[in-house]
Amino acid sequence: MTKVAVIGAGIVGVSTAAWALRDGHEVVLIDKQGPGEGTSYGNAGMLASCSIVPVSVPGLARKAPKMLFDPRQPLFLKWGYLPKVAPWLIQFLKNANPADTQRIAAALAEITADSIGEHRAVAEGTPAADYIVPSDYVFAYRDREHYAGDAFGWGIRKKHGYEWEVLEGDAVQAYDPALAKDIRCLVRVPGHGFISDPGAYVKALAAHVVGEGAQLVTGTAEGIVQENGRVTGVRVDGETIAADAVVIALGAWSAPLARSLGLTVPLESERGYHLELYGVNQMPKSPTSVIAGKFVATPMAGRLRLAGIVEFGGLDAPPSRRPVALLEENIRTAMPGLTWTEQREWLGHRPSLPDSLPMIGEVPKVKGAFLGFGHQHVGLTCGPRTGRLLAQLLSGRKPNVDMAAFAPSRFTTGAQP
Template sequence: MQQHGSERLRIVVIGAGIVGVSTALSLARDGHDVTLVDRSAPGEGTSHGNGGVLASCAVVPVTVPGLPAKAPRMLLDPDSPLFLRWSYLPRLLPWLARYLSHCRAEETARISRALFPIIGNSLEDHQALAAGTPAEHWLAPSDYLYVYRDRAAFAADAFGWNLRRAAGFAWEEIEGDAVAAYDPLLGPENRFAVRLSDHGVIRDPGRYVKDLAAHLETLGGRVLRASIEGFRFDNGRLAGLATDGGPLDCDRAVLATGVWSKDLARQLGISVPLESERGYHLELEEPSGFPRAPAMFASAKFVATPLEGRIRLAGIVEFGGLEAGPAEAPFKLLERQLRKAMPGLSWRSTRQWMGHRPAPADSIPVIGPSPRHGDVLMAFGHHHVGLTGGPRTGRLIADLVSGRRPNIDLAPYSPERFAV
């Protein structure tokens, strides 16, 4: 990819979630002519429905050692956070085989090392991104709490906590009556917790992304509703994009449309083993109280996050593709688990949502220029950490476009690992 210094380029960012909006803002602040394109309005997809936590410590992928042995039992357990649409299994199997091949200690550690540079300073990254914009209103520093039944349950998670320690994270351990003293909403079955400071929360993720996109327009950027159908090249250089509304000229493009990036990446010679890991959230409106901080209930694998006027319960792993609608069982499970975790909590009503996390088989985002067409850069595949890693990803893409040397090694994220 050529160095362009301070040259003003016409850049189209495809995808108006947190990664795309962060990228567009970083590029606009560098002085480029930026158009943000999505078939939906900004912040209405996966970025709307995430857990709302800036989870810098989330450097442990799902694919930990022992998962292949546990997964079949989990699928048969009605209280397990893992779901599968069995009719989708034949289509899922090739991706699933590659995904489970990473459930080895050395692979999990490698993935963890790759995730940390993208998410490890998320609060600071978001503070820099939102500074001077209306989006600042939704951003707040917070603790992040991991809640366990007891110390033995925490000890059983030692592999993941050792990875966090290796990444430089430190924490406070809270035990016994001190757990309820920290947060009175936590029920008596919660006798151990880990408190991580220097994390953050977005109190309305959808509004946050919308406010960032609105700020982009004040910098001269455009927000366009359209579907991208393909790329147009002239003598090997990007000349524009084909959209359902007609051609769109540009000098550079950034592909940042989450799980929907797969088909467009294939047009560029990149075959990413990318699946939708369907996630669910249940919002409790007008609750009788709020958690002191976002709390991850480790055994049930869901997070309860205090948002603006409501609590969001987010979690669940379901494999079933992009077409099927939401199932009712995951919502019921979230509510059932919450009633056990916070038995004294009540609320007026609930609201349901289901969306699609972009899950590459190796759990590492795809960030960097396309090997065949360096004028198109890729920024997708953030799995569970899109909100957390969006600003850092956007800054890295802006560095590449403007000819600056990124201050981290981008080799682990290179699209070239999926070139065909």
């Protein structure tokens, strides 16, 4: 039996702990705030298996500057942060071409596939399972021409086996009366799902893991202890917790610990906002991606959550006002009959790498050190699958996935930001 320290109690870390425990390992779960308090709390809640097309699609380099100067577009930048983020953005935009988009999508398809099944597997027999809701995932377009503009992305999905139905005209409102009448084209992708309360879901799963024997430590992981190129422990608030292996799953905060293991990781925060509406008079029938506003409206327990928006500004800057205002404007346009009695706002950090792929695997030259972060917009979707893969690696088993695309070593050569 191996003693495994999992640093980070979001969906990736908790899933890793759950699968490692089932494999017979002793598990210590470490988090500064406790389970489900970070990005795993505030995401859109979607189990979006079909979300394999990265943001860095062809043409983005041309469109992005215009988007930054248009207050109606969901891309924001704190301009004082530009010198720091510019090298990352250059690397990111280099992938905005057909060949790299296809490559990235093929890799993502390996870990997004059957997301709802992966969540059911990790949550089976636990109270967390009650939060998993099967559903369609729908994409709302102005009209057929608007939908046709995304043909490249839909072609990638078709290549990877996804199927969908296109509804037009009055069939859109027949499917979902809450949608505005000028939304005349709806793409319905079956076989998806959502989490009705992401924060509570991760907390419930973590509580089950602790109940099954894992140790939960609330504290700050300050460094990885090594001897002769092998992990021997983790320093937490000045104390050393002995461990034979460690998994770093701290999302956007993972880079410093990775750096202590000899890896310079070009990790950036895509700051994401959500707006929750309480006391609503109607809900969308299914989680809905409103393409014109590039946000997702997800019906959750007791509220409607709107999430989307990308802002570059680092981990420490305070929230901006305009992104939340844009979410409110966009939902009033997409669902004009919607009313609510209370709203709450939130800012979180999507951990993103320039190639839009997470790091999943063992650190070169440090035996027993593993990484599991960088899932950008699909962290909740891929969390249980990532945890299962990491547990397999911890147990010395070879996953049935080509892990090269996710290798922690992939940024160690050449000029990187």
